[in-house]
Amino acid sequence: MSKKTPQAIRGTQDIFGSDAEAFAFVVETFERVRRLYRFRRVEMPVFEKTEVFARSLGETTDVVSKEMYSFDDRGGESLTLRPEFTAGIARAFLTNGWQQYAPLKVATHGPLFRYERPQKGRYRQFHQIDAEVIGAGEPQADVELLAMADQLLKELGIADVTLHLNTLGDVESRDAWRAALIDYFRAVKDQLSKDSQDRLEKNPLRILDSKDPRDKPFLADALKIDAFLSDEARAFFAAVTSGLDAAGVKWVRAESLVRGLDYYRHTAFEFIPDEGSASAAALGSQSTVLGGGRYDGLMESLGGAATPAVGWAAGIERLAMLVGAREEAKADAVIVVENDERLDDAISLLGKLRSCGFSAEMIASGSPRKRFDKAKKIPAHALVSFVVTDEGSPMRIMGDGGECHTAVESFILTGR
RNA sequence: GCGAUCGUAGCUCAGUUGGUUAGAGCGCCGGUUUGUGGUACCGGAGGUCGCGGGUUCAAACCCCGUCGAUCGCCCCA
Incomplete structure (x- = not known):
């Protein structure tokens, strides 16, 4: 190759051949399943005003504080290449009067941008499929969304992945739990890993997820969210789990599962490859293949009326890795x-x-x-x-x- | 952002303790052969050894930097 030929941007991919076929298979399968569940297709802008993401994801999250591709346009306005779908869809819901269609079920897919160190299954320009139910506060919405995710994975032929489910409770439950966790970990702060000491200030819930051996001894006895759930939150979660059972969706309780973005409430979930499975090996150090939850507080943070909503997103590249290379059609x-x-x-x-x-x-x-x-x-x-x-x-x-x-x-x- | 490994034809890779003109297989192009079927043989094109500096009489090989890929941490889809 001539040295005059410009190189591709770090963390971007040129997808071709059987990999491109696998990518297309994921998108086509998603489109088919989404129609089965009557989710409406939407197309969203690739960039938004920076505040759309800053206000909805939370200023202290890694995504906002160090991973966004932000720039000033010629008018001096700060814009950002979307690092995720939910915030933009929420903004569109508010600015286009989509309230009239509530409860609104929408689906989309496309590229997202995050300035991270590239790895297997992790890119700076990556692609997700995304599904959201906006304006539905009932646990049935969570159940429908999870059933769709479950069916999608089955139709993709991915069998060794399991739904890990948790509840973060409502705002009161979550805040009380968080405060108690901070007290608990602060008492043993000196014995925690360096990372977890940092997390104590920024995002104490994540300590529960730590893999560091120094943290492990404290995790087993750590306070569980269940002790802090309000009756309402407990009933909500019970309705979700019984709905999943009725829908035939297998799940496991993951008490330490939390989500990285501030807007999540109640249901939080990830589909994770089973330990030692072929999928786990195919994904390298990445584990979550599809993740999401309920974000009842998001609309208010964007200045809209309180509007309950649930959603999930899945990495197309990661799903494609689990699907494996596909032959181009004869x-x-x-x-x-x-x-x-x-x-x-x-x-x-x-x-x-x-x-x-x-x-x-x-x-x-x-x-x-x-x-x-x-x-x-x-x-x-x-x-x-x-x-x-x-x-x-x-x-x-x-x-x-x-x-x-x-x-x-x-x-x-x-x-x- | 931190740590580790790696980078040689289009692809997969050889390349000795540094020593003439850097090789193979596949693929590509051409010729011959074959003709109910992915035939065989012959020939050809293609590389400033990721990039830049340094050590040396001499660097693909040793040293430094840089870019990129991969793995782990972190984070997430």
């Missing part, structure tokens, strides 16, 4: 022109095949003697060779003997 027909005098006949046939819905490709370049071998290497149901100069039908139609081969052959010979 061509219905490959036409090989072994004699250039038959080129126009071949072009004509190629056009007819395509307009009648057959996928077709033509090989007519390079050494004529090598074209047959080249054509044979293209996966196809039928291979049509133009070799003799005689007018009329091509010299030979070869194929795999399957239905598609027969259909192509019949089409060429009889025109239908």
Whole structure:
């Protein structure tokens, strides 16, 4: 490669071949499942005013404090490449009068941007599928959303991933729990890991998730959210879990599961590969494949009326890794022109095949003697060779003997 | 942001304690061969060894920096 050729931006990907097929498979499957659940498709801007994210995610979160791609536009306004979908969708809900459609079920997918150290399964431009239910405060909304996620994973053929479920309670429960946790960990602060000492100030809930051996002894006895749940919050969570059981969605309770963004309340969940499974190995050090929860407080933080909502997002690249490389679809027909005098006949046939819905490709370049071998290497149901100069039908139609081969052959010979 | 490993043709990789003109397989291009089928043989193109500096008579190889990839931490989808 010439040194004049610019390199791709760090953390971006050029996806091609079987990886691109896996990516498309994830998106296509999501589109199909989303229709089954009657979620409406939306397309959102890739950038927003910086405050949309700063106010909704929480100023102290890692995403806002150090991972956003922010810049001033020519008018001097601070804009940010979206690091996630939920905040932008919430903003759109408020600014477009979408309240009239509540409860509103929407789905989208596209690129997100986060300035992080790239790794396997972690990129600076990455892609998510996303589903949200806005204006629905009932636990049934959580259940429907989780059932959709569960079905999506099943239809993708991903079996060794389990729903880890927790509740963070309502605002009062969460605040009380948080205060108690701070007191508990502060008493043993000196014995905690350096990371956890920092987390004590910034995000004490995350200490519960620590993998550091120095923290482990304190985690088992740490206070559980259950002790702080209000009756209402407890009833809400019970309704979610019984709904999941009724819907046939398997789940496990994950008492230490918290979410990184400030706006979450009540239900919080992640789909995580089972320990030692093929999926766990495929994901490297990343674990969460799909995550989300309820964010009843978000609309108010953006200046709107209190509006309950739930949502989730999943990394397309991570799902694609679990799906594995996928074969590109076989061509219905490959036409090989072994004699250039038959080129126009071949072009004509190629056009007819395509307009009648057959996928077709033509090989007519390079050494004529090598074209047959080249054509044979293209996966196809039928291979049509133009070799003799005689007018009329091509010299030979070869194929795999399957239905598609027969259909192509019949089409060429009889025109239908 | 921190720590570790790695970077040689389009791809997968060899390359000795530093020593002529850096190799192989696959792929690509061409020729011959074959002709109900992914044949075989011959030839060719393609690399300032990621980039920049340093040590040395001499660097793909040793040293420093930088960019990138991968792994762990952190964080998250």
